[in-house]
Amino acid sequence: MKRLSEEYLKNLLKTTERGDAREESYYKHLDNLIQGYAENENIKNIDVTILPKKTEAGNPDFRIWDGKTHITGYIEAKAPSVTNLDNIENTEQLKRYISTFPNIILTNFYEFRLYRNGSEIARATIGRPFIANKLRKKPPLENIEKFKKLLEFFFSFSLPKIDSASLLAVELAKRTGFLRDEIIGIKIKEKKDKSYKQLSGFFEAFREYLIGGLTEEQFADLYAQTVTYGMFAARTRARGEFNRRSAFDYIPHTIGILRDIFRFISFEEPPKSIKIIVDDIAEVLNAAEVDKILNEYRRTGKGEDPIIHFYETFLTAYDPKIREKRGVYYTPEAVVGYITRAIHSILKTHFNLADGLASETVKLLDPAGGTLTFPAEAIRLASAEFTEKYGKGGLKSWISRHILENFYAFELMMAPYAIGHLKIGFIFEELGYKIKDKERFKLYLTRVC
Numbered sequence: 001m002k003r004l005s006e007e008y009l010k011n012l013l014k015t016t017e018r019g020d021a022r023e024e025s026y027y028k029h030l031d032n033l034i035q036g037y038a039e040n041e042n043i044k045n046i047d048v049t050i051l052p053k054k055t056e057a058g059n060p061d062f063r064i065w066d067g068k069t070h071i072t073g074y075i076e077a078k079a080p081s082v083t084n085l086d087n088i089e090n091t092e093q094l095k096r097y098i099s100t101f102p103n104i105i106l107t108n109f110y111e112f113r114l115y116r117n118g119s120e121i122a123r124a125t126i127g128r129p130f131i132a133n134k135l136r137k138k139p140p141l142e143n144i145e146k147f148k149k150l151l152e153f154f155f156s157f158s159l160p161k162i163d164s165a166s167l168l169a170v171e172l173a174k175r176t177g178f179l180r181d182e183i184i185g186i187k188i189k190e191k192k193d194k195s196y197k198q199l200s201g202f203f204e205a206f207r208e209y210l211i212g213g214l215t216e217e218q219f220a221d222l223y224a225q226t227v228t229y230g231m232f233a234a235r236t237r238a239r240g241e242f243n244r245r246s247a248f249d250y251i252p253h254t255i256g257i258l259r260d261i262f263r264f265i266s267f268e269e270p271p272k273s274i275k276i277i278v279d280d281i282a283e284v285l286n287a288a289e290v291d292k293i294l295n296e297y298r299r300t301g302k303g304e305d306p307i308i309h310f311y312e313t314f315l316t317a318y319d320p321k322i323r324e325k326r327g328v329y330y331t332p333e334a335v336v337g338y339i340t341r342a343i344h345s346i347l348k349t350h351f352n353l354a355d356g357l358a359s360e361t362v363k364l365l366d367p368a369g370g371t372l373t374f375p376a377e378a379i380r381l382a383s384a385e386f387t388e389k390y391g392k393g394g395l396k397s398w399i400s401r402h403i404l405e406n407f408y409a410f411e412l413m414m415a416p417y418a419i420g421h422l423k424i425g426f427i428f429e430e431l432g433y434k435i436k437d438k439e440r441f442k443l444y445l446t447r448v449c
Contacts, residue, residue, distance in 0.1 A: 001148050004036045005141055009127050012109055013138045016080065023079040026109050027061070030077060034064065037151050046072075051276055059182070059276050060097055060104060064154075071283050073103030073157055080129045082108045089113070100174045101280070103157040105150075110139070114150050116157070122150040162288040165313050171284045173317035176228040179277045183220035186271065196271060198264055205257055211414070211445060222414035223261070225318070228281055229415055230262060232310065233422045235285040236294070242286040244278050252425025252435070258418055311371050311419055333373075340377045344385070355389065357382035360402045369409030369443055372420035379403055379427055392432075399433045403441075410446045417445045 011029045015021045031048045038046040045066040051059045062075035076097055078088055085106055088094055097104055098115045106113045110129040114122040124146035127139030162168045186196065202223065207214040214222075234250035235242050248266035251259060264270055265278055344356040353359040357378050366374050386398050411417045424441045428434070435441075 001037065001040060002141065002144055004033060004040065005126055005144060005147070008033045009132075009138050009141060012080065012127075013132045013136070016132050017136060023077060026080065027077065030062070030075070030107070030109060034062075034075075034151075038155070041152075041155070043155055049276070051273060059273050060101065063276055065279075071159075071280060073105065073154055074101045075105045075107060078106075078108045080109050080133060083129055083133075085111055085113060096178070100178050102159065103154065105154060112147065112150055114154055116153070122146075122153050124150045159283060159287040162284065163292045165293050165310060166317075168284070168288050168293060169310070169313045169317040172228050172232065172281065172314060175277060175281045175284065176224045176318055179227065179274065179281070180220045180224035182273055182277060183223060184217055186273075198268065199271065199274075202257070202261065202264075206414075209257070225415035226258070226261060226418045227265060227278060229311065229314070229419055230258065230422060231278075231281055231285055232314075233419065233426075234262075235288065236290055237426070242282060244275070244282045247282065252422065252429055258421060311416060315415075336373050336377050340374060340381055343378075344381055355382075355385055358385040358389075358398075358402070360398075360406070363406045364408065366409040369411045369416070369420055371416045372409055372423050372443065375407055375409050375420075375443075376423055376427055379407065379424070383431055395431065396433050399428070399431065400439070404439055408442045408444070410444050412446060414445065417443060 008029055011032075012026060015025050015029065018025075027050055031050065034048050035046065037043075047065055049063045049065065051061055051063060060074040060076040062077065064072040064075065066072075074097070076094065078085070082088060085108060088106060094106065098118055102117045104115050106115070108129060110127045110132075111125040112123070113120055124143045126141060126143055126147050129139070131137055131139040162171060183199070186199075203214070203216065203219045206219055206222065211218070211222075230251060231244075231247050234247040237250045238246060245266045248262045251262045265275075269275075270278070340357075347353045347356045347359065347362060353362065356362075357364070364375065364378055366372070369375065382403070383395065383399070387395060390398075409420065411420060420443050421441065424443070425435065
């Protein structure tokens with residue numbers, strides 16, 4: 001480690017002596033130092049990714065990971081001319097990084113500060129930058145053991161298991177806000193390369209088919225929530241290792257634009273800065289103890305379906321003002337079941353419809369659908385009624401001519417709209433029904449006039 005660090009300081013000086021060095025000019029030296037340390041310590045599968053600086057909101061400068069799913073942490077670097085990291089530590093940008101990423105180093109290439117879960121846990125200065133900057137000499141190597149310990153702490157990080165809905169909501173909310181701000185900062189309509197054009201295409205599609213007059217800021221919020229929540233929904237169905245690429249396999253064929261979003265995120269080339277954040281969201285979900293969270297909902301009486309009810313928990317952490325403004329409060333599953341069964345019974349006893357909600361003369365509308373708690377329960381109940389009376393043979397045809405024709409819902413917010421389509425898609429899959437290309441459940445995005 002001593003030889004590696006001496007070589008590192010020597011290379012920093014060479015770059016400084018050029019006289020025209022920018023912050024990015026020093027990146028390769030830090031890259032080599034990190035890779036060399038990992039090799040010396042026999043740490044396998046280390047990939048150092050240098051991240052693009054596209055926006056003010058953008059990611060830290062380096063991501064250290066295994067190239068597949070596990071993210072060790074991030075490094076935010078400032079030029080060696082920045083001799084006082086205290087000033088950087090107090091900026092809004094760094095506060096945001098420290099609160100969002102649980103394992104991050106701040107450095108000016110000579111001093112290193114390690115933050116774990118929002119708090120500084122280690123600090124080491126391996127050379128005095130003013131000696132290189134002013135005297136144009138290689139600083140003497142110092143604090144090598146402290147520095148080695150700092151790197152040891154950094155590489156020992158593993159995302160802790162997330163075993164409660166509230167904790168998962170907080171971790172997802174932080175990263176969703178980061179993703180939203182990154183998209184806002186990109187100014188997608190001004191970008192010309194392919195990855196940004198595709199993102200701009202989603203913006204235009206949202207505006208044309210879903211919400212007229214949509215702004216880029218509103219789109220960024222809707223897109224970020226949709227990606228995060230779609231990945232959460234996918235994670236509840238996944239078994240084994242979960243990542244950005246595998247998420248697509250669990251998105252049902254409910255609505256074309258949703259599939260397109262996840263195809264873009266999973267298999268195509270989204271902007272690198274966005275891909276990094278989505279990978280981070282995926283790792284949080286991979287670390288989540290999903291079965292324990294599902295059991296938490298059952299145990300506390302919120303029901304069997306966290307895809308529907310978790311959105312309130314998530315929105316409380318992500319944007320409580322929107323939750324209050326839009327009235328995003330789950331209805332306990334027992335209440336949903338009682339009301340739906342009561343309607344089913346009344347249709348039979350008071351309207352002489354022997355099949356209740358399964359009767360093809362019934363039209364159902366939920367004017368404030370949210371995550372489709374009520375329509376989902378109505379579909380389950382009506383399907384059970386049909387199957388019990390007429391068998392499974394005609395179920396698919398009945399779904400096509402009754403559920404897809406006569407069940408409607410309206411919703412004001414894009415994220416619950418996407419969640420609703422995901423939920424109905426999962427129900428149809430459970431019933432053995434595959435949505436055809438030109439079919440869709442009649443959930444419509446509306447707005448207050």
